[in-house]
Amino acid sequence: MKTLSTLILWLFAAATQAVDALAAIKSRLVPAAIVQGHFRQEKQLKFLSKPLVSEGEFTFQQQRGVIWKTVSPVESVLLIGENRLITSQGEQALPASFGRVFPAMLGGDLAELGADFSTSAEMQPDSWRLTLLPKDPLLGKAIAAIYLAGDSELRSVEIRETGGNVSRIGFDQISRPAQLSPQQAAEFARLSP
């Protein structure tokens, strides 16, 4: 009897802990309307002998979305708005979960993630790690888990696919300018219809 009530108490505590963790992580992140930085992405595909590595700059703006500018190995620009995705090959359909998740991650709006994923967190004094498991079974067929890690910034995102492929994106040189550069503003302008 005692064990049961302890168990219930523990379960309850664990549940509140997850919500608290999201809030706790959010409180560690520095809030800003604009975030920009450098990224390095590694895609490990199991049938390729080496990972696909790309590097570039990203810009996040609260209302507009994300500019994902790859500099190497090929230059390209990806614009992700709320419902739109523009690539150098033209406008493409944006998977809605991605359209919500990607900006939410970069913007540190973790509560948004709770709608699509069940979350669990590991908190260290100066770092944290968040595990996201897809709630949508369809998404779950493709993505096994997403891991976010960081300190006062989001430092890395790891996407594990069910097929065994893994993508890792690391972020550094993060800054929070008060205003967009004219070039960034011009890119975002392409997103507004």
Place this chain on the structure above:
Amino acid sequence: MRVYRPKLYAALWLLGMLALAWLTLQNLRRDWLETGFLALLPQAEQRPEVANAIERHNQAVNRKVVWLAGAANAGQAVTLAETVKTRLAASGLFAELTLQIPQQQYRQSYQQLFSYRYQLLDAKTRQALQHDPERLLRDNLETLYSPLGQLQAANLEHDPLLLFSRYFAAQNPLQLNIEHGAVVVPDGQMVRALLVGELPDRDLKLDKLELLLSLNQSLQNQVRQQGGELLATGLPLFTAYGAHLAQHEISTIGIGSTLGVVALLSLTFRSPRPLLLCCLAVAVGLLAAWNLSLLLVPKLHIMTLVFGSSLIGVVVDYALHFFCDGLGLPHWTPRRGLTYVLPGIAFGLLTSLLGYAGLGFSPFPGLREMALFSALGLVASWLTVVMLFPFLLARFRPQHQFGMLSLAGYWQRSWPERLHRYRRYLCAGFALLLVGGLSQLRAQDDVRLLQTAPTEITAADAEIRRLLPIGRDNQFFLVSGADLADWYRNERGLLDALAPLTAQAKLKQFDGVSSHWPDPTQQRADYQLLKTGVYRPDLLQRYMLNLGFEQTAIDSELQNFAAAESKTLSLDDWLASANPNLRQQWLGCNAEACRSIVVLAGIADLAPLPALAALPGVVWVDHVSQLSDLFQRYRQRVTVLLVGVCSLIMGILIYRLGWRDGVHVMSVPLLAMLTALATLGWFGELFTLFNLFALLLVLEVAVDYAVFFHMAAASAGTVDKRDTTTLAVALSAFTTLLGYGLLASSSTAIVHAFGVTLAAGVGSAFLLAPLIGFNANKSKQ
């Protein structure tokens, strides 16, 4: 030989009734009511292959009801849609309800087509390969390095150039977003989940339509209570609403007019007998019309019942003449009454039947049915008056001075005199009104005006069309060719001509079989394009090695490619893998030709499209505007017919009455009809084919009025029948106005226009008829 044998005729009538009763029992057992809007319209008057294509196209469109359940996020929206689906499924109305997109079919189709991957290129990729293969490779890298390219990266293993991924993505150009297994559409702060229902049959029965309407309403409320929003559209909903409205209006207008008529007749005759006899005559007419029509046509349309029963109502006039005749005479017997009224009501019946015969020649199934229904009903009612009334009126002893009769007498003496006194001004004013009104009369033939829907349904429809450009437009292209190759060339030609229109935003989308299935010649050409381009061993080797593929993988890819050289994806195999909507666009090949439909969505500018029919093997099909054209032609044709019927009646009148009287009598219906038209003009009312039926009814009653006034004048030497005639005409006019003039209050545009036409025409006929046989000099004495 005695001709007047009331008992014998009554007995014969009774026999007829027994036959009808037997028929009724038979007919009640069958499914006799038609509600579908399209059943009223003629089959397209064109080549059978176009008619077939229209039928196929309409079937795909007209049975679907689309719902979008909106909530704060996708999960909630899909859950809401799930509850909606459960309730809809429980109703048993739908043959199919689709919320979850069957992933299995998608995968199956992928696998079926995958083995033909070196033969299948979409138009865009083909173009890229022809002009700039390097660009394609660069695009591949961009996709692979993008944070989004998970799916493509996974496909890379078996499709190193992502050619098949491109082809397969182009198969579903809409790229609908699927979450929690359902199609979801983001809309501002809301996410909406798509639910599509398909009815088992295009023509739903009335009770099912009512069920659909009330179910939809209650689902809207339920979803709103759960904090969501439900949008719904689809032709079945529009039909259901139309049927519901018609039914509702028939009952309210019916109750209103019945009360009015009962009050009027009770006040006039102070005896229930005339009222009951009138009801009996109309009821017999309706019963006979319903039964006998069903012997000749399989189903009756709800509109036939509405308009047909109004037309049969004319019979009340015949009965009224019979009764009113009795009021004026001291020694009236039914026999003398019948002798007096028979020529008049026989002439009335003749003119009505002439009019119906005219309608019967129109190509609209709806009109033919209406003409048949009304003619049969009218004859039955007329026979009831002539055969049964003498028997039932045998002891009808009306009081000789009725209040109403004196009133009618006073009116018929003073009204024409006043008109006569101010005839100059009145004639000038009347002419001005007529000319002014007629000059403002504008015909409208747009079929869409026939359908009335509440703003909430049309608003939801517009909203859904904005969010989801999946709804096919009504217009489409029919493409044909002598054989498969010829058809393919023709359809490619059309699709190539349509592409710039989408770029110019004149059209959102188009889709044809040939944008998914390249014909064998094209498949060979595509293979050769790859062989000499990106699949050149050195080029492929470099590209794949750069990406990090193992040498074995590169070798096996080259082997696979070489082995596939002779493969061909047949149309049948492609069709087997295609989704049902696409499959329906292929109409098949026969001895003459191969045919397909190219569908369009989101037409913003219609103008450039019909011109594309100049391309070889292409036919532009715009059913709605073709129907509108048809309406226009038949409006013109029925106008000619109406003029013909008028001339014929005039001829008969002149033959029987001589030039002067014939023209006099005929001037009443002519002026009444012109007044009705002028009224439509002044008030900017809808003027369509259907107003002409109202004019036909005006013609019938106005001829009756004038003929009876003429008969009263002709018999003036013996007994003055003008008072009783006036009473009969007045009663007839008021009952007609109560019965059908009330249709002017309808919110269904055509019914409203019908009512206005009738009210103006019958009203003016009533005011003009007393001028027949009015003798200005005599009244001065």
